[in-house]
Amino acid sequence: MTDDCIFCKIAAGDIPSEKVYGDEELYAFRDINPGAPSHILVIPRRHIPSVTDAGPEDAELLGKMMLRANAIAAEEGLVDKGFRYVLNCGEWGGQTVFHIHLHVLGGRPLAWPPG
Ligand code: 5GP
Ligand code: ZN
Numbered sequence: 432m433t434d435d436c437i438f439c440k441i442a443a444g445d446i447p448s449e450k451v452y453g454d455e456e457l458y459a460f461r462d463i464n465p466g467a468p469s470h471i472l473v474i475p476r477r478h479i480p481s482v483t484d485a486g487p488e489d490a491e492l493l494g495k496m497m498l499r500a501n502a503i504a505a506e507e508g509l510v511d512k513g514f515r516y517v518l519n520c521g522e523w524g525g526q527t528v529f530h531i532h533l534h535v536l537g538g539r540p541l542a543w544p545p546g
Contacts, residue, residue, distance in 0.1 A: 433478040438530035442476045456500050464542060468538025469507040469514070473500045480529040482518050501537050509537035 432439045440446040443459060448460035451471050462470040473496050479485055486492060497516075504510055514537025519526040 433530075436478055436528075436530050438472075438474050438528055438532060439476075439478050451503055454501060457495060457536060459499065459503055465536075467536045467541065469509055469535065471500075471501070471503055471507070471535040473503065473530060473533040473535065479531045481520055482531055483520055483529070496531075496533050500533050503535055504537065507535070507537065509535070513537070515541050520523060 432443055437446060441448045441457040448463075450458070450460050452459040452473075455471060456476055458476055459471055459473045462472055475492050475496065477492070479489065482493070500516060504514055507514075514535065517534035517536060518531075519534075
């Protein structure tokens, strides 16, 4: 738990969120400012600022995030039509919260390339 991290506080339940999934290692919740009908953030409970800070010891955790996102996408009914995963990395990548989070976005056609 990093005291000044909003996502550490959300994972700990100190800041309320709309929970989608939780286990010992992972937490998933709905984005407060959704960019699509389904917009869920999958995070590790452990504070890692960005995916570029992950090391070999985090390989299993990152894999679990991806597989959990797959399960959430299926639960949200996104798989047949298609949807998007996003990992924003650093300032130019559009990262605003520096605690790894995997965006699951879907429920409407999504434009590409991004802005
Ligand atoms: P980033 O831009 O870092 O990839 O994504 C951060 C996301 O976190 C944004 O989509 C933003 O709407 C969401 N967010 C920021 N603060 C909160 C919060 O307090 N609660 C929830 N549920 N989402 C948040
Ligand atoms: Zn954190």
